[in-house]
Every structure is written in C-alpha cells, then in structure tokens.
Amino acid sequence: MIVVVPSLVAVLFLVSSVVVGRLADWQVARRAAVACASAATILAVALPWSGGFVPFSPSGRGSGPAFAVLPEGTARLVVVATCAAGLLVVAMSPLASHPPATLARILRLLAVSCGFVAVRHQAVAVVLWALSAWLVWAELRGHDEGRERLDRLFAVYHLPGVLLLGVGTVLSATGWRTAGGALVVIAIMTRFAVVPLHSWYPRFVERAPLGVVVVFATAPFGLLTQLDLPAPLARDLALLGGLTAVVAAVFGVVQTEARRALAFLTMSQTGLVMCGLGGSSEAVSGAVLTWEASALAVSGLAMTLAALEARRGTLSLRVPSGNFARTPRLAVAFLLCGLATVGFPLSLGFAGGHLLIHGSVTGSPAVWLALAGAVGVNGMTVMRCFFALFAGSRTHSGERDLVPLETYALTITIGALLVGGLFPLVP
Amino acid sequence: MSETLQRLLLLSVAGLPLGVFALMGAFAWQGRRRVERAVSTAVALAFGLATAAALTLACVMVGEGRAAVTAPVGTWFGSGESEFHLLLVGDRLSLPFAVLAALLCCLIGVFSRRYLHREPGYLRFYMLLALFGAGVELVTLAGALELTLVGWELAGLSSALLIAFFHERRRPVEHGLRAFLVYRACDVGLLVAVVWLHHTTGSSSVAGTDGAGWALFRVPATRGDALLIGLALLWASMGKAAQVPLGGWLPRAMEGPTPSSAVFYGAISVSLGPYLLLRTESAWSGAPGVRTAIVVVGALTAIHATLVGRAQTDIKSTLAYASMTQIGVVLVEVGLGLRYLALAHLVAHAALRSAQILRSPSLIHDHHHLEQALGGPLPPTGRHLDRVVPRGVRAWLYRYALERGYFDAWLRDHVVGGLTRLVRRAESLDERWARLLSTGSYPREGQKS
Numbered sequence A: 001m002i003v004v005v006p007s008l009v010a011v012l013f014l015v016s017s018v019v020v021g022r023l024a025d026w027q028v029a030r031r032a033a034v035a036c037a038s039a040a041t042i043l044a045v046a047l048p049w050s051g052g053f054v055p056f057s058p059s060g061r062g063s064g065p066a067f068a069v070l071p072e073g074t075a076r077l078v079v080v081a082t083c084a085a086g087l088l089v090v091a092m093s094p095l096a097s098h099p100p101a102t103l104a105r106i107l108r109l110l111a112v113s114c115g116f117v118a119v120r121h122q123a124v125a126v127v128l129w130a131l132s133a134w135l136v137w138a139e140l141r142g143h144d145e146g147r148e149r150l151d152r153l154f155a156v157y158h159l160p161g162v163l164l165l166g167v168g169t170v171l172s173a174t175g176w177r178t179a180g181g182a183l184v185v186i187a188i189m190t191r192f193a194v195v196p197l198h199s200w201y202p203r204f205v206e207r208a209p210l211g212v213v214v215v216f217a218t219a220p221f222g223l224l225t226q227l228d229l230p231a232p233l234a235r236d237l238a239l240l241g242g243l244t245a246v247v248a249a250v251f252g253v254v255q256t257e258a259r260r261a262l263a264f265l266t267m268s269q270t271g272l273v274m275c276g277l278g279g280s281s282e283a284v285s286g287a288v289l290t291w292e293a294s295a296l297a298v299s300g301l302a303m304t305l306a307a308l309e310a311r312r313g314t315l316s317l318r319v320p321s322g323n324f325a326r327t328p329r330l331a332v333a334f335l336l337c338g339l340a341t342v343g344f345p346l347s348l349g350f351a352g353g354h355l356l357i358h359g360s361v362t363g364s365p366a367v368w369l370a371l372a373g374a375v376g377v378n379g380m381t382v383m384r385c386f387f388a389l390f391a392g393s394r395t396h397s398g399e400r401d402l403v404p405l406e407t408y409a410l411t412i413t414i415g416a417l418l419v420g421g422l423f424p425l426v427p
Numbered sequence B: 001m002s003e004t005l006q007r008l009l010l011l012s013v014a015g016l017p018l019g020v021f022a023l024m025g026a027f028a029w030q031g032r033r034r035v036e037r038a039v040s041t042a043v044a045l046a047f048g049l050a051t052a053a054a055l056t057l058a059c060v061m062v063g064e065g066r067a068a069v070t071a072p073v074g075t076w077f078g079s080g081e082s083e084f085h086l087l088l089v090g091d092r093l094s095l096p097f098a099v100l101a102a103l104l105c106c107l108i109g110v111f112s113r114r115y116l117h118r119e120p121g122y123l124r125f126y127m128l129l130a131l132f133g134a135g136v137e138l139v140t141l142a143g144a145l146e147l148t149l150v151g152w153e154l155a156g157l158s159s160a161l162l163i164a165f166f167h168e169r170r171r172p173v174e175h176g177l178r179a180f181l182v183y184r185a186c187d188v189g190l191l192v193a194v195v196w197l198h199h200t201t202g203s204s205s206v207a208g209t210d211g212a213g214w215a216l217f218r219v220p221a222t223r224g225d226a227l228l229i230g231l232a233l234l235w236a237s238m239g240k241a242a243q244v245p246l247g248g249w250l251p252r253a254m255e256g257p258t259p260s261s262a263v264f265y266g267a268i269s270v271s272l273g274p275y276l277l278l279r280t281e282s283a284w285s286g287a288p289g290v291r292t293a294i295v296v297v298g299a300l301t302a303i304h305a306t307l308v309g310r311a312q313t314d315i316k317s318t319l320a321y322a323s324m325t326q327i328g329v330v331l332v333e334v335g336l337g338l339r340y341l342a343l344a345h346l347v348a349h350a351a352l353r354s355a356q357i358l359r360s361p362s363l364i365h366d367h368h369h370l371e372q373a374l375g376g377p378l379p380p381t382g383r384h385l386d387r388v389v390p391r392g393v394r395a396w397l398y399r400y401a402l403e404r405g406y407f408d409a410w411l412r413d414h415v416v417g418g419l420t421r422l423v424r425r426a427e428s429l430d431e432r433w434a435r436l437l438s439t440g441s442y443p444r445e446g447q448k449s
Helices: A002-024 A026-050 A075-092 A099-117 A122-141 A150-173 A177-190 A198-207 A210-218 A233-254 A259-278 A281-310 A328-341 A348-360 A365-390 A404-422 B003-031 B036-064 B095-116 B122-141 B145-163 B171-203 B223-240 B249-255 B258-279 B288-309 B315-335 B340-376 B383-388 B391-402 B405-437
Strands: B071-079 B082-090 B206-209 B215-217
Touching: A002 A026, A002 A075, A002 A099, A026 A075, A026 A099, A026 A404, A075 A099, A075 A210, A075 A281, A075 A404, A075 B223, A099 A122, A099 B315, A122 A150, A122 A177, A122 A210, A150 A177, A150 A198, A150 B405, A177 A233, A177 A328, A198 A210, A198 A259, A198 B405, A210 A259, A210 A281, A210 A404, A233 A259, A233 A365, A233 B095, A233 B122, A233 B405, A259 A281, A259 A348, A281 A328, A281 A348, A281 A365, A281 A404, A328 A348, A328 A365, A328 A404, A328 B003, A348 A365, A348 A404, A348 B071, A348 B171, A365 B036, A365 B171, A404 B071, A404 B405, B003 B036, B003 B071, B003 B082, B003 B095, B003 B122, B036 B071, B036 B082, B036 B122, B082 B145, B095 B122, B095 B340, B122 B258, B122 B340, B145 B171, B145 B249, B145 B258, B171 B223, B171 B249, B206 B405, B215 B340, B223 B258, B223 B288, B258 B315, B258 B340, B288 B315, B288 B405, B315 B340, B315 B383, B391 B405
Parallel strands: none
Antiparallel strands: B071 B082, B206 B215
16 A cells, blocks of 8 residues: 555655755755755644545555555554654754765655555565665764774674565465564564664664664654564564563663663663553553654654764763753753653653553563563663753853754654643544 | 532642643743742742632531532543543542642742742742642642652652752752652552552542542452552652651752752652552552551651661751651551541641751751750750660660661662662673674673774
8 A cells, every 4th residue: 555645755855865965065954954854744744634544546446556645543643753753853963973964864764764654565664674774784884984893783683684574574475474473573673672682772872873873763663553463473572572671771770871871761662662562452552652752752862962962072971960051951851852751741651651551451460560660760761861961060061052953843842742741642 | 619610729729830830831941031020929829829729628628518529620541441530639638738738839939039039040949849839739639540640750850850959069969869769769659559559440540538538549359459559559658758768868858959848858748658648548458468567667767767867967967857757657657547647747747847947047046046045055855865775775876877777878789789780790791792793703801892
C-alpha cells in the first residue's frame, strides 16, 4: 500500500536535502533545512485534519498497488512525530558539527523514516532499513580518523543486522514464519540496541553528531507498526525490551559523561516501548504514546545537550559545574524535555508510562515491577544531568542562551509535550 | 450551597495555584520581566483564595452535616480497563489539611516578599512555591490514587529544586539532588501501590465514606495484596517523611531559603508521608503486618532523630531532626490506629515548626531576649539523661549522634557505592568489547582510546 501524505513529506525531505547539500553558506543551509522541516511538519499535521482514512483503491479489488491518503492507526502518529523531531534536529544542530552535508544526510534519513510509513511493504521496509544504516555509516566514515573506528563498530553490528532482516523477511514470506521471525527479532535487537546487542550504541551517541543520532533513532519505528511476529517471539522480544529498560536505566544513572548518560537513557526508553508493544492492548497504547513522547522529548533532550556542548565543550557529570542564570531557557528546556522523557506528570510521557505499566501488570509481576523501577531510575538520571550541567558554579564561560531559531523549535516541541500531556490522544 | 458551586470551590483549591504557576511559566519562557510585587501578589492571592475556598467547604460540610464533597471532572485518559479518573474529594481528613497547606503557602508567600526582596531567583521561588502548593493540594484532595501520584511527583520536584535554590553553590545543588534521588526511589513504591490496588480491586478511586466521614478506597480481597500495597505505601511515605534509614536528606535540605524550609520541611512536605498512610488506611488495614511495620519505622525514626538532634550545632539541623522525631511519633500513632490524634498532631506540628523555622535566623536575638526576661542564663536541658544513662553508653550514643547513626555512610558506601562499583565493572567489560570491535585487536589492560 502506498500512503500519500507520508510520501509527499518524504519527497519534500528528499528535495530539500539536495538543495541543502549544495549550499555553501552553512547558516543559509540551516535556515533552508528548518524551512523544509517546518513545511513538512505543517503538512503532516494539517493534512490529517482534512479527512479521514480514504482508500483510493481498496486492497484486493484491483491488481495494482492500493493507495490511501493517510496511514492507519498508530502509523499516523509516526509521521507527525518524525517531522517534529526532524524540525528540532535541524534547528538545533550546532553548525560546527553539522555542516550542510550532514544536514542533507539528516534530511535524507528523515525521508527514509517517512518512507517506512509511506510504502507499506516488507521488501521496501528492508531496503529503507538498509538505506538508513548506509547513510549513517557514510556519515561516520568522515568523522573518525583514529585507531578506533566508529564506522567499523557500526558496520560490525548493522551489516549483519540488515542481512538478517532481509533473510528473515524472505523466510517469513515463504512460510518459515518462526525461523524468519527469529532472524527479524535479532535484527530489531541490533537496531534498537537491545541488551546484549547494544555495545555499539553508547559509543555511537558519544561520538557521532547528535542530530544524526536522534534521526537514526526515529527511523525504524515505522517498521514496528507493520511488524507481524509470531506471538512467542513477540513476547520474548518484549521481555528483552524490559530487561534492556532496567539494565540501561541502572547504567545510565552512574555515568560521568553526559552523552553516555543520554545513550543509556535512550536505550532504556526504547526498551520500555518494546516491552509494551508485546503486551496487552493497554500496554500497546502506552508503548505507542511513550514512543511518541520519546521521539519528541529525547530529541529535545539530545539537541539541548548538543546546543550546550557547542557552547561549553565536552560535558562532564562528575561535579556540578554549570550556571543556570546564564542559560535559563536552555536549562528549562533541558529539564522539561528530560522530565517528559521519563513520564513526569503533566507531560505526554506520563500518559504513556502510566498505561504501559498498568498494561504490563497482567503479564508478569516481575516485568511491571522492573518497569516501574526503570522509570524511577531514569528520572534520577535526568535530574542528575540537569544539576550537573546547569548548577553548582559561580563562574561561566560566557555561553549565550537559546538563539531565536532554537527557541522556535523548542517552543513547538515543549508546547506539543505539554498540550499532549493535558489532552493525550490514546491510540 | 449548590453542588456545582461546591465542586467549583473544591477544584479551585488545587486549580488556582496550578493556574498561577502555568501563567508565570509561560511569561518566564517568553522572557518577560515581571515586577516582584506582581509575582508575589499573584501567588499569595491564589493561595489566599484557595484557603478561603477550602475553609468555606469545611464550614458547609459541618453546617450541612455532610460526610464529603466530591468533584468528578471526568476521565483524563484511558485504554481498556485502565482509566485515569480526575476526582477530588473533600472529607474530614482532606479539608483540614488542605486549609492548612493553602494557608501556610499564602503566609509564606507574603513573608517572602520582603525576605527575598531583590533576590535573583525571586520569580523562580514563587513559581516553585505555587507548583509545590498545587502538588500538595492534589495529594490532599485526590479521590483517585493516580491523581495522588501526580501531586506527589510535583511536590517532590519543586522541593528538590528549592533545596538547590542557591544554585551557584555546590552544596545546595548536591543536597537537592540527594533529596530528589530519595524521593524518586520511594515514588516507585507509590506507583507500585497504585497499579496493584487497581489491578486487584478494579479501581484506585475512593468508593465511599465510613461512619466517621473519611473517604475509603476499595479493600483488596486477600491479606497478601493488602500487605504488598501497605508496604509499598509505607516505602513511598518514608521518602517524603524522611524516615530511617532514608532521612539523611532532611537536615541537608535546610540549605534552601528559610521560607521554603519552613513550609516544606517543617510543615507540609514531611507531613505528606503520614497523610498518605492516613488517606489509604482502608487499603492496607487488612494486613496487621503493615501496622507493625509503620509503628517500627516511626518509633525507630523518633528515637534516632531525637538522639541525633541533640548533638547538632546549628539551629536548622536541630529543627530538622525535631521534625523527624515528631513525624516518627505521628507514624506510630497512624500505625496504632489513632487517626484523629495523628491528624491533630500533624496540623499542630506543622503550624508550630514552620513558625520556629521562620524565626530561626533571629535565634541569637531571641535567646538574648529570653535570658533578659529570665534574668539569667537559660537552664540546661537533658540533665536527666546523665543520671539515667551509664557513662559508657553515653559516649557511644554521643558518637552515634555525631555520625548521624552511620546511616548516611552505610547508604553511600554499601548500598549506592556497591551498586555503582558493580555497574562500572560491567560497563568496563562492555567497553573493552566495543573497543575490540572498533579497532580489530584486543586492547591491553589500561589502554585508553
């Protein structure tokens, strides 16, 4: 099935990536990218209001591909959240670490993310999955020149991941559902950095441009919405997700570098989402809402971190060494996005986390207790990062607060998180 | 008075402070500078109106002989059997506490107008005070435990941020973080209790009132469920009420501005723990083990805090331990089922202790006044202990008091420190594996990237 709105958004991102990649002036390139992401977000938000789900050619009637204006159910949210996260990324990416070429790759990655929803076909999904991994690998190649190669580490995990997904999809389509499903599960575990296939992720977040990290994380959720795994495998994947949520939460709270703390926090949130997707209907609703909140809130958290890093250099959490008074808006944005990530009340994440934990209780007592613990520990990580980065020092390096472009993107994101928290649309 | 008006009054008790916080937050994000007087007036007025509303409701209830007033706002969100009900309840437990909380916040709002004049964080202080007050009123009036959780978290966050109010100094920041970590660890208990109560009884909203006019939650079917829920609630209340062994954050919390210390750690915030247990008594009273646990925790805290408080050398720490002692005694009363005594004790302690803390900066001045009035030095206290306690035990107790019962060191070195060391070892192995894959060769010991 081909879905029109995500396709239009994907095309818009692709066209703008070509334009942005050719611009020599970095400032102009960023403004062009922001304009494109804004247009895509407006398109993704406004078009659904114009009508419901209208199939042009109901599947099974004609021989050609079916068309629809909008994706069904949870996939509808994926495009909106992806565009909003993309807007935040391009508006807040520091110029020094995100030249036009990188911004163009980010826009291509966003196009790929929308592509997962635009064309609902397993084979296309495999191609898009491979394409997004290749785009990131190409970006990493240009970054690491030392003995330790991040691109090599990335390839070690993602090349087999893509192959396993391809083989698994073929096997599933030819009737070997269990064997194919198992391979798909391993591929998903690799991509989502599920324990024990997670070792690439902390280093990836630590060294890659944060804009790329954020956009790469949003890419595969479109695939999850069309995944059809055998029930036992889905349950195993959910259990591994729960394990990842707990382990990553505990690892995150003891980190001494901000980027690594972000990596484990993201892993933990992803684990929570995966755990919910394999549970009851309430848990699935909670997981989708949690993903929606995470897509925005983690993006906000990561990009405020990137903005602060661009102003201050490497960010350590060993001792509190920031000054809230210098960058009040940046600090507030960091705190609000962080709290929304961990499901703090009055934010979008709260509804998701609430439903997710309530829904998990019918499964296994150990799992929901672990999830409750993980949510609690993730909150500690956020607050620890906030205090370490924005308080504890009289001195400052003269860093400036948010610039208008950053304020614009963060206002939209935080507004969406708060309004979504007050009026959550439960799928 | 009409039902609709009563509901509006009940909603306004929590809604006014929350609305003021939201407005000030929106203005602050826009970067607009507000004059001090407007900020403090808005907050004090919101709490003043909330006090009047709660007081009116209490009078109406007494006048009409009603057991409770409820304000069902609807369902916030939900899926399947899990729905989040917005329900406020004013009964004979919640309304006195709601009046107390709103009144104290109002008075602190007025008091701080001069105390924090020209302080750079003036707006921040008032915003956090409004958020805290809204959180407390939600906890107090919540007719569904999920809503209690919302208020509980808001109160905890604002408390931690106010401890770190003087953010340019490292100590307040570390102490604010410490308080938040304890809160968060204990909040998990409340979350567990909410989910399990909902799972076992089908609802976590109040289901009626008893003969004494106290709102009741549904009773779990089995004693095991009641035990789990009760212990989870006790764990949640231990964090906020600074009970042994988690109470080390309370004396450190006095790093915040004196007005917030007075209202948070002398009065309302530490009282939320016993209040939660009083509110949910119907859910755990079927498990005698919970009563025993509450009495043991409260008694141990009272003994520990009274001992340690006697060895403190600054007035705020002394008052913090005095608060811990009294809250410990209140928990004992809750555990013994003396709920009216516990409620009266909570309210009286909150009023007295917040006044003491507000007055604490003038301690030396007051001391001189008292000595002048007496015509000589104040008589020493605690001499009876010299006669009762043997010398060797006295020395040990003194050391125990100086070290604050060794609880902080035990938590730091063995609980948190042990876990941190274990996680770092596991992480180091993970890092070596990642390095092996990224370099293609096995790294030697101590080799850095």
